Amino acid sequence: MATCLVLTAPRTLEFAVTEHRPLRDGEVRLRTLVSGISHGTELNLYRGTAPFATRSFDPQLRVFVPSEESSRTAKLGYDLVGEVVEVGPGVDGVAVGDILHTGQAHQEEPIVALDAHTDFYPPCKLPRTHVERGLFVSLASVALQAVHDARIKVGDAVVVSGAGVIGQLVAQLARMNGADPVAVVEPHAERRNLAVRLGAAEALDPTAGDQPIGYQVKKALGNRGADIAIETSGTYPGLHGAIASVGVGGTVVAAGFYQGGAADLRLGEEWHHNRPNLVSSMGVWGCPHRDHPLWNRARIARTVVDLIYSDRLVVEPLLTDRVPFRQAPKAYERLDNDPASALKIALTY
Template sequence: MLALEFLEPGQMRVTEMPEPEIGPRDLLVRVHTSGICGTDLHIFRGSYPATFPLVPGHEYSGIVEGVGPELEGFVVGDAVVVDPNILCGACFYCRSGNVHLCSNMVALGVNLPGGFAELSRVPARQAYRLPKGLPLDQAALSEPVACCLRGMDLAEVRSGDRVAIFGAGPIGVIMLQLAQMQGASTVIMIDPQAGRRRLAEAHGADWVIDPLEEAVESAVRRQFPEGVEVVFDCSGNIEAVKETLKLVMRGGKVILYGVCEEGASFELNPFWVNENEITIRGAYNNPNTMGRAVDLLASGKLTAGSVVTHHFPLQEAPEAFRITGSSETLKVVIDPNE
């Protein structure tokens, strides 16, 4: 079969490799759609821990083509989406309910072969069968939506709250829609790329700000002198992370969702955090939110499909990676069996 392979940081190729063999509790999945995520770019650059050589891809859907002999409940032809994060179920964190903090976590597309391949071995417990009416290309967005749900759950946005989001990439635009579903009175999107600001507006952003044109803090404080209840960083840019602290109101929350470079840091004044009762919260992965993400996508209430701007065949995966993150793209996906 054909697959994309990261040989080592900075080196990728599309290559033939043997079809995966499945164990008694695995599914063989013919991959339909596999999304490129910011984390994949970090893995490629070597700035996110992963196991090389690697077939990346952790956001994918497909059709079941083989079913391990010990499995019940799956049949050949089932449409599924994959939760890439494989937990041990036995460590301190798994047993105390923080499954996403599992000490022994491995992930498809990070430590094990993932979805940028024609076929993928998927442990059955990582697979979610799709409800009728949810197309495979939309379903591939379940993992990023599930991660956004984790962020939104932790943010506890209430009806009427004001929300600011740094980064109008695919994640920012999904978060924007979730904030609106929570009843936010104003959602402000901050992004230096004009194309992304336009897309944020098209997805119902109440206010978009170009941080290169306007001082974000003074613009927001002119409108909302106290600041806003919740600020998300969905950019993974350390300069944006520093700005989040300038927009949050007393008693408000900052959710660090974007993946910054591993060594990046910023200064924090503990007196200010204490005196203003600021919450700064990381949001990591998708603990128990995949099912909700699948249902939300199937309901049609979240139009995540519209964040996909580019499709590529597997042969052109290097080109797909090259343009990901550029101003004309939002979500770029690969269709390995096109």
């Protein structure tokens, strides 16, 4: 029997048996090889701090409304790599033995509808080698979306707030896009050192010294603000620091999943005085790419797969831990207590 991981209440994970049914037209069955835990979205759902804990999103009005179904169980995960073990009728271009990345939740034997419309993380074929690289397709898609939303020009000074997986990928992609210099803001020394090894010109500690991080960034950039700040930490201090780091009329791209109130976001300070542009970077939930129809989720995914497997986007150092699938609850508990204890945790099957 195949199983999946289910969140039944905040900080409560259980394993459930999945239905083993015949495949329908256009479907394939996978044997999961590895799946990755997201520090942002998944931990927010795990903790019960995401808005979905008490509300649901009305897709027509595009507003959150109170929900009586807030206590329903949920599956976690959206970065899964598996081998095709069965092909249903009407499937073309995918064969048994192929390796696919899909935005499926953590589970042993997912069924994937290849032709179903999705604006989340569409299934895409991967090379047969370096399977674990496929764990970064979804997060690299988030990073590429943020860089596209930033509209980076050659020579732009860019600061990346947060050096988790998405921040590390954003810093690399910003440099590919012509940003120079790229600075990273991150409180943890190991992550700062990794960002520099991967090409960042500066890696600043927002907790060091007597001056706020906006001041530190501007001094490091020659007494001027960054042209663009991309905020990936999903924290309000990080967002406030990103706003304070850009010059007059600069751009701040918010790529994090922010939770709750915003006591640390003081809009009467640099926001009010420097008139920056704040851009929400969101490529799912029915939000088309800003260059749609030229770009969409499928093209984003194909692009990051090409970048990762051609060694232009470096991901291997970002995978720091491997945990058996059956020990997933302990992995979530660990990240809940100490998010900085790992960059990317892979669940192995």
